[in-house]
Amino acid sequence: MHDMTAKQAAVSPVGQHPHFQKHHRRFPTTAWLRRRAPSNVPLFAFEYGDTGAGNDVGIGHNWAAFDAVEIVPRYGVMPSLPPVDVKLFGRSYAAPIGVAPMGGPSLVWPGADLLMAKAAQRARIPYTLSVAGGATIEQAAEAAPDVFWLQLYRFWHDDHKIGFDLVRRGQAAGAKVLALTLDVPVRTTRSRETYAGLAHEFRPNVRMIWEMMVRPKWMFALLRNGYPRFATIGDYAPAGASTNEIIAYARARMGGAFSWEEVKRYRDAWKGPMAVKGILHPKDAEKAVALGIDGIWVSNHGGRQIEALTPSIDVLPAIVAAVGKKATVILDSGVRSGQDVMRALALGADAAFAGKSFLWAVGALGDDGPDYLINLYIDELRASLGQIGARTLAEARAATIRHPGAIEFAAQSRPRRSK
Ligand SMILES: Cc1cc2nc3c(=O)[nH]c(=O)nc-3n(C[C@H](O)[C@H](O)[C@H](O)COP(=O)(O)O)c2cc1C
Incomplete structure (x- = not known):
């Protein structure tokens, strides 16, 4: 752990995890967690969590x-590590880092x-x-009573009966933010998930059973927590439905991307901050904000x-330029690192969230994984800010940046073909 004053230690959970140093020695970055996870997680399950679309090229991009x-x-301005606490949608969190819905x-x-929910609550992210x-x-x-956000897909069946019931339950349970995911208009192919036998009906074969049998830590977690199921959706399926039956039930009632008109209906139903997730175009961000949406979640669904x-x-800078003054931008x-979080902040995001790396962490370290990863991200973020001489998150936003991939929407011109 790095140098830290008592005051700074109080605002951040960095290093509070009792096994932080032990884990840090073995897993100095998230790449090491990813490398380790398959030895504890059956390959078919690891592939499900880790795969990208097609041949995975999007993840590398x-x-x-x-x-x-x-x-x-x-340099010459930085006395010690900076605080990283942040306000998102009017609530205080310990760091501009969150767990993405999975x-x-x-x-x-x-x-x-x-495990992820409890770790986030402990760390207050x-x-x-x-x-x-x-x-x-x-x-x-x-x-996670203080930090729980809820994400929804589009349950269109019966005029969104399930969708609006989910909104009601989220509201009653005290979800702080509702996020509607817009970026899964159609089902696509993830080759590793498909090859692992998880894209269609789940039928464990001999290979899968063997992969489970030789992962004792995973088997133990299975014994303690029971067979994985789609718990929230399962509440609507017929009593006693199997996992395959729940999936079939849900697939018959959900799908497609929310239209703007539907976004507006959910906006009217949800009393509290609301975000749309999967936005990549500034015009879509502007449209959402015009409908009263408070948060723009810039995402390509992790590839x-x-x-x-x-x-x-x-596309982050263009979206921040379009709506950053009016909306929270996630x-x-x-x-994959606190350094990446700093890059996102420097380009104007209010917070950066992670998905797959939480699965790598839990795969590599079991119960300790999410706590350790949050500590690691915060530790890396503070060290990164310290390294560039940013004393506050606001100073990181004012840093000088080179961003060769940034898309300038105004400058985009389409090649025209003569007929
Ligand atoms: C296993 C898995 C399941 C996911 N399921 C959902 C989901 O149910 N809803 C959603 O909005 N996004 C889902 N996502 C996307 C994440 O919310 C997030 O956008 C993405 O993982 C971020 O990229 P990263 O994995 O590179 O951190 C899922 C991602 C993974 C890895």
Whole structure:
């Protein structure tokens, strides 16, 4: 752990995890967590959590786009590590870092949803439950009462009957933010997930059973937490429905991207801050803000939809320029370090969220994983800010940056073909 004054220690949980140093020796960055996870997690489950769309090219693009963002430091101003506490949608959090919503993390590690929720609550950073997660809305709210956000997909069936019931439950449970995901208009192919046998009906074969049997830590988590299920959606399926039956039930009632008209209906129903997730174009951000949306969640779904989508970090500056004064801007897709969080802040985001790296952490370290990863991200963020000479998050936003991938929407011209 780095030098820290007592006052700064009080505002950040850095280094509070009792095993931080032990874990840090083995897992100095998230790449080491990713490397380790498959030895504890059955391969089919690891592949589900780690895969990108198609041949995974989008994931590499996201990482490369972050790596290309350079910051010019200033020296002679930095007495010690800066505080990183932040206000998002009017609430205080310990750091501008959050857990992105994920469907099915309990397949990667049985009980993962609540492990992440509890760790986020301890650290006081946002935790977002996916409607396709392995915990119910009420369980997540109990585990993370101060930091619980809720994400929804589009349950269109019967004029959004389930969708609006989910809104009601989220509101009753005290979710701090509602996020509607817009970037899954169609189902696409993730080759590693498909090859692992998880894109269609789940039928464990001999290979899968063997992979589970030789992962004792995972088996133990399974015994403690039970078989992974889609807990929130499962509440609507017929009693006693199997996991496959719940999936079939949900697929018959959900899908497509929310239209702007539907976004407005949810906006009217939800009393509290609301974000739209998966935005990559400033015009879509402006449209959402005009409808009364408070938060723009810039994301390409972590490269899980199609490979051709632009990295979210490359459209961030244009979206911040369009709506940054009126809306909270969240960024995800490709965040692997506190340094990446700093890059996102420097390009105007209010916070950066992570998905896959939380699954790597839980796979590598089990129960300790999410706490350790949050500590690591905050520790790295503070060290990164210290390194560039930023004494506050606001100073990081004013840093000098080179961002070769940034898309300038106004300058985009379409090649025209003569007939
Ligand atoms: C296993 C997995 C499941 C996901 N499920 C959802 C989901 O249910 N809803 C959603 O809005 N995003 C979902 N996402 C996308 C994440 O919220 C987030 O946008 C993405 O993981 C961020 O990129 P990163 O994984 O590179 O950090 C999922 C991501 C993963 C890895």
